[in-house]
Amino acid sequence: xxxxxxxxxxxxxxxxxxxxxxxxxxxxxxxxxxxxxxxxxxxxxxxxxxxxxxxxxxxxxxxxxxxxxxxxxxxxxxxxxxxxxxx
Amino acid sequence: xxxxxxxxxxxxxxxxxxxxxxxxxxxxxxxxxxxxxxxxxxxxxxxxxxxxxxxxxxxxxxxxxxxxxxxxxxxxxxxxxxxxxxxxxxxxxxxxxxxxxxxxxxxxxxxxxxxxxxxxxxxxxxxxxxxxxxxxxxxxxxxxxxxxxxxxxxxxxxxxxxxxxxxxxxxxxxxxxxxxxxxxxxxxxxxxxxxxxxxxxxxxxxxxxxxxxxxxxxxxxxxxxxxxxxxxxxxxxxxxxxxxxxxxxxxxxxxxxxxxxxxxxxxxxxxxxxxxxxxxxxxxxxxxxx
Numbered sequence: 296x297x298x299x300x301x302x303x304x305x306x307x308x309x310x311x312x313x314x315x316x317x318x319x320x321x322x323x324x325x326x327x328x329x330x331x332x333x334x335x336x337x338x339x340x341x342x343x344x345x346x347x348x349x350x351x352x353x354x355x356x357x358x359x360x361x362x363x364x365x366x367x368x369x370x371x372x373x374x375x376x377x378x379x380x381x382x
Numbered sequence: 383x384x385x386x387x388x389x390x391x392x393x394x395x396x397x398x399x400x401x402x403x404x405x406x407x408x409x410x411x412x413x414x415x416x417x418x419x420x421x422x423x424x425x426x427x428x429x430x431x432x433x434x435x436x437x438x439x440x441x442x443x444x445x446x447x448x449x450x451x452x453x454x455x456x457x458x459x460x461x462x463x464x465x466x467x468x469x470x471x472x473x474x475x476x477x478x479x480x481x482x483x484x485x486x487x488x489x490x491x492x493x494x495x496x497x498x499x500x501x502x503x504x505x506x507x508x509x510x511x512x513x514x515x516x517x518x519x520x521x522x523x524x525x526x527x528x529x530x531x532x533x534x535x536x537x538x539x540x541x542x543x544x545x546x547x548x549x550x551x552x553x554x555x556x557x558x559x560x561x562x563x564x565x566x567x568x569x570x571x572x573x574x575x576x577x578x579x580x581x582x583x584x585x586x587x588x589x590x591x592x593x594x595x596x597x598x599x600x601x602x603x604x605x606x607x608x609x610x611x612x613x614x615x616x617x618x619x620x621x622x623x624x625x626x627x628x629x630x631x632x633x634x635x636x637x638x639x640x641x642x643x644x645x646x647x648x649x650x651x652x653x654x655x656x657x658x659x660x661x662x663x664x665x666x667x668x669x670x671x672x
Contacts, residue, residue: 304427310399368434369398376427 296353304379305365305373312365314344314377319357324348343367347374363379386410386668387445387531387571388600388616389609393446394419395429401435404444407606408613411445415561415650416461417452417476425457429464430610436468447507451476453482462486466504476514477538478508480525486538487526500529507573512536512542516557520564533602534561535579551592562597574598580605590615623666626659633659 301317319325330340340362347370348356356378365373391409392616393400395416404412414435420428448470450461452494454477462473468491472560475486483506485647490504506528510519516539540547547553558574565572574593577586590612600610618626629646633656636644643652666672 307399308399310402311397327664347424355590364397366402366438368438369431372434376430379426 296351296382298353298356298378298381300381302377304376304380305369306371307361307363309363310369311363312360312362312373313341313365314373315359316377316381317357318381319355322355324354325357327359328362331361331364332362339367340365340370343370344374347371348378351375351378353378376379385445386600387573389612390447390533390600390602391606391609392419392444392449392463392576392602392604394428395432396420396424398431398435401432402419402439405439405446406443408609409444409603409606410600411447412441412630413447413449413473413602414470415449415472416457416465417449425451429461433464433468435440436465436470445472446470447472449476449509452476453478453486458491462489463493465492465498469497469504472505472507473534474507474509476509476535477512478522479514480518481523483508483522483525483529487528490528496559504528507531507533509533509535509538510557510561511538513539515539515550516560519561520567522569523564523568528548528572529568531573532539532561532565533573534558534575534598536575539575549579549582549589553590558593558596558598566597571600572598574601576602576604577608578604580607583608583611587615588609598646617669617671618666620663620671622662623671626662626666627672629656629659630663 297314298318305311305313307313314357326341326344328341330337344358387410389409389560390411390413390448392413392415393404395414414432416428448465450473451457451576506526508522510516510532523532534557539557540553545553562572579585586608593601594616603609603612629651631638632644632646643650
């Protein structure tokens with residue numbers, strides 16, 4: 296699956312995550328994450344985001360995410376919305 | 383045991399924090415809202431978020447309702463298709479007509495078969511919020527066996543009438559009577575419109591009492607702080623419970639004597655009074671009041 300444009304989903308409110316996705320001209324998947332719980336859950340959040348990218352079979356994507364304590368279901372939902380909006 | 387539907391709490395569908403806390407705020411039902419609480423630009427996002435929330439959050443202690451967008455918008459059908467597949471208890475349908483409810487019923491039957499859910503397991507709660515809906519409320523209820531309750535939506539209704547909505551609610555007196563009568567006739571719950579001033583508890587109590595006295599069984603709420611007030615008004619009072627218990631005791635004594643009609647405190651007691659006493663005692667038992 297290919298994304299064609301820049302798109303965002305989510306908010307910066309607590310329990311949410313703001314995700315921006317854009318086509319990656321260098322190819323592959325790039326992820327930049329900021330989180331208020333980076334130390335404790337950074338790895339898990341990255342994994343959740345990347346799993347969703349894989350599930351939706353998206354290549355060549357740059358993802359910038361600002362997490363405000365979102366649970367996994369929110370991260371998955373926002374990621375899916377961002378990708379759908381970018382197609 | 384009968385599940386109560388005294389309070390139905392609206393929660394915005396695009397707010398993860400509220401979706402997470404919805405089930406522990408004390409309401410009998412929570413309504414995850416995809417309609418008015420979600421801006422047009424976020425309809426897609428809210429739909430996906432609510433679907434994911436239902437998959438993982440434990441809503442088993444409440445009735446889980448999702449208010450979808452009206453079917454005459456581009457979002458309504460998609461909402462129903464996506465949300466019904468994660469099996470909410472009920473879908474709330476704005477401005478529902480008979481034809482729309484029949485179509486939704488067929489759609490749900492198909493989804494239930496595809497997903498392996500029991501046929502008829504997803505219920506429907508239409509909102510009466512237009513002059514058409516009010517005039518046809520009984521046939522709207524009867525257009526699908528899935529309908530378990532009706533919500534009166536007074537804000538949109540008064541807007542459709544072009545009249546002012548007031549705290550006292552005289553302008554919806556007829557609508558309340560019409561909805562509660564149709565609901566009682568069809569044996570479904572009648573849910574009253576929300577009271578929109580979330581800081582006026584006295585006004586909320588009065589408004590709830592008015593609805594209760596006209597036959598409503600529950601009330602929608604738009605803030606968790608309204609729940610306790612609504613529950614306390616809808617619960618039978620201590621006096622009502624005592625009186626009901628005395629009636630039932632007197633009935634038992636009359637039965638032993640072979641009397642069909644008897645008197646208590648100088649007043650005749652017959653079947654309707656006994657039935658009301660039974661309902662009061664049943665409710666009091668459910669609420670742990672006796």
